[in-house]
Amino acid sequence: MNTPLYLQVADALRAEINDRTFPPGAGLPSEREFMDRFNASRNTVRNGLKKLAGEGLITSSQGRSYRVVERQVFTLNTSRFENLQFSNPEAGDSYDNEVLQAGREPRQEFRVQLVELPEEVAERLGVEPRSSAVLRYCLRYVDDTPWSTQATYYPKWLVDDHPRLAEPRDIEEGTTRYLASRGIDQIGTLNEAEVRMPSPVESRELDMGTGVPVLIWTRTAYASDHPVRCTISTFHGNLNRLTWEQGDLNALGQTEEPLR
Amino acid sequence: MNTPLYLQVADALRAEINDRTFPPGAGLPSEREFMDRFNASRNTVRNGLKKLAGEGLITSSQGRSYRVVERQVFTLNTSRFENLQFSNPEAGDSYDNEVLQAGREPRQEFRVQLVELPEEVAERLGVEPRSSAVLRYCLRYVDDTPWSTQATYYPKWLVDDHPRLAEPRDIEEGTTRYLASRGIDQIGTLNEAEVRMPSPVESRELDMGTGVPVLIWTRTAYASDHPVRCTISTFHGNLNRLTWEQGDLNALGQTEEPLR
DNA sequence: AAGTGGTCTAGACCACGTA
DNA sequence: ACGTGGTCTAGACCACTTC
Structure with a gap:
């Protein structure tokens, strides 16, 4: 079975966060850009982003773009x-x-x-x-x-x-x-x-x-x-x-x- | 400002979990039932349920109803x-x-x-x-x-x-x-x-x-x-x-x- | 004003578990 | 067979941030 589209979004982005394409603190492309990149609807993209938020990797807030979480222990x-x-x-x-x-x-x-x-x-x-x-x-x-x-x-x-x-x-x-x-x-x-x-x-x-x-x-x-x-x-x-x-x-x- | 509908769903259900209306291990009503109860679309209900899942209070899996998480330490x-x-x-x-x-x-x-x-x-x-x-x-x-x-x-x-x-x-x-x-x-x-x-x-x-x-x-x-x-x-x-x-x-x- | 994420709807089809 | 949650779409309007 194919992996669901929203998980493909999450997996791809997680990999890019791990290899520091998007380092801690960096901003991410907008949901609309991800829609184009993955040929997905907005809700599907949001679903993938929410997955990563649940893993503690990114945060979001209204009006600003998603950002990679920084851990400072x-x-x-x-x-x-x-x-x-x-x-x-x-x-x-x-x-x-x-x-x-x-x-x-x-x-x-x-x-x-x-x-x-x-x-x-x-x-x-x-x-x-x-x-x-x-x-x-x-x-x-x-x-x-x-x-x-x-x-x-x-x-x-x-x-x-x-x-x-x-x-x-x-x-x-x-x-x-x-x-x-x-x-x-x-x-x-x-x-x-x-x-x-x-x-x-x-x-x-x-x-x-x-x-x-x-x-x-x-x-x-x-x-x-x-x-x-x-x-x-x-x-x-x-x-x-x-x-x-x-x-x-x-x-x-x-x-x-x-x-x- | 009114609190969003999906948060009303989450808050109501969280309260019912805390007061043991739904005790640990219990099954919850289905998404369709929550749609009726809150006059909300399915996605809105799911959004609220996902909030509670993110708080670690409930889990879900395909084919079965949502269940209240049991912690056994x-x-x-x-x-x-x-x-x-x-x-x-x-x-x-x-x-x-x-x-x-x-x-x-x-x-x-x-x-x-x-x-x-x-x-x-x-x-x-x-x-x-x-x-x-x-x-x-x-x-x-x-x-x-x-x-x-x-x-x-x-x-x-x-x-x-x-x-x-x-x-x-x-x-x-x-x-x-x-x-x-x-x-x-x-x-x-x-x-x-x-x-x-x-x-x-x-x-x-x-x-x-x-x-x-x-x-x-x-x-x-x-x-x-x-x-x-x-x-x-x-x-x-x-x-x-x-x-x-x-x-x-x-x-x-x-x-x-x-x-x- | 323009761009971002946040909320919400209505509907479709699929995969899984149980009976 | 039926009911459950899982995935996905297309579109709408809102609230916030940045410029």
């Missing part, structure tokens, strides 16, 4: 990230530090909310589903591009004992150090990574085109034997990568640059 | 995974062990190839781009569903010294233990996680529908101060999750089940 070292949050003697946000170190400009929009715990979070925190909690949420930018979100949930029992967690502004020394100063030492975290397509809300918030997945990083932090917080970061999949070390790599220098 | 503990590979005294593949422990049936298709190193891999192994290497590749199934692929690259200098790496069959004690027995001790790994949409090849190999991303796990293993292998696992994004621990969680029991 920021690498976040999760081991260092958590360490900084606690052991770095100077104050300062660990996210800001990571971004500044990469020579980029960080910005954050921050808010605090009282919420009902989502089921997955309640499970990780070992409390009743739908019980209440404090959510400390921020939307993070790099060079004015929305980059990721971070949502940290603190269970009610913890907030009752340590009320500054509910304050609707930054805690200057950091929440982890604040809790440590009050006898709650976070001894380690359980980390999870998963992927999916963004919901429309996430898609709007992170300004994601079609065909761009999100990377979800979930950290459950423990104090002695019980969880004290659950942090869920949602990353624009074209812009982020997570790293961590296992075993004893201390002997090695920092061999990789943080931003590629 | 297998959790792979990367810390335990690497440890087993080395320290477990009984022989046996660490992947098989993980799957069997979850009460599922593993299967693998395996092959060995001589290849030119892809640029990203050469960089991680600290060798010249396009230099040659041995690739040990496998496609992994769980209960006969293609689940993930694993590609391990060994640089030529290492293979020359330890020729069994190039044998086109399983090394029974495991490659890591084979190398250890010859004085190459892997002291730790640098782990990376990223996400993207699958290429058509990956999509076919892992039997992925539209709107399903892949999770890429890259491990670079070091012996004393230099890398000796680079392993790239590609996971069906709807079926897999990675976990790892940071800090000292040894005191805690295994609180989470490996399969959800």
Whole structure:
């Protein structure tokens, strides 16, 4: 059986993107030009282009021509990230530090909310589903591009004992150090990574085109034997990568640059 | 401005999927029925359905009705995974062990190839781009569903010294233990996680529908101060999750089940 | 003003799955 | 045989961007 016309369009164009006939960032011919080239109707051409958009290779927007997607990946070292949050003697946000170190400009929009715990979070925190909690949420930018979100949930029992967690502004020394100063030492975290397509809300918030997945990083932090917080970061999949070390790599220098 | 008709279709149906009017695995009404319900042409209805498919919420195939996607997540503990590979005294593949422990049936298709190193891999192994290497590749199934692929690259200098790496069959004690027995001790790994949409090849190999991303796990293993292998696992994004621990969680029991 | 992609229609025929 | 989704056409009008 012949391959459908719209797939021929997609395959041809995909090949041209891969061999850099159309390099990342480049504009593509218009739909009308593709109609001529492939002797196809406009909808058929659009169908092929939509296929490539679904693969995350091209984007489109009204009034402008299709463009080849550029991936520009920021690498976040999760081991260092958590360490900084606690052991770095100077104050300062660990996210800001990571971004500044990469020579980029960080910005954050921050808010605090009282919420009902989502089921997955309640499970990780070992409390009743739908019980209440404090959510400390921020939307993070790099060079004015929305980059990721971070949502940290603190269970009610913890907030009752340590009320500054509910304050609707930054805690200057950091929440982890604040809790440590009050006898709650976070001894380690359980980390999870998963992927999916963004919901429309996430898609709007992170300004994601079609065909761009999100990377979800979930950290459950423990104090002695019980969880004290659950942090869920949602990353624009074209812009982020997570790293961590296992075993004893201390002997090695920092061999990789943080931003590629 | 009014929201376009096809988005009204998508939004209405998305809401009905979220509130479990159509639970995971359920079949949906046909396109013709949606045409009546929304007073829309077939292409408009299809446009809305394609939107939801792009979000990974529904799938379609010729001859059958649209169905709501089921996510069934297998959790792979990367810390335990690497440890087993080395320290477990009984022989046996660490992947098989993980799957069997979850009460599922593993299967693998395996092959060995001589290849030119892809640029990203050469960089991680600290060798010249396009230099040659041995690739040990496998496609992994769980209960006969293609689940993930694993590609391990060994640089030529290492293979020359330890020729069994190039044998086109399983090394029974495991490659890591084979190398250890010859004085190459892997002291730790640098782990990376990223996400993207699958290429058509990956999509076919892992039997992925539209709107399903892949999770890429890259491990670079070091012996004393230099890398000796680079392993790239590609996971069906709807079926897999990675976990790892940071800090000292040894005191805690295994609180989470490996399969959800 | 001209060109681009976005939305929408009405109809046709095909390929696949199920009964 | 029938119902399903898959492919394709021809044409219309709109909204946005660029000049």
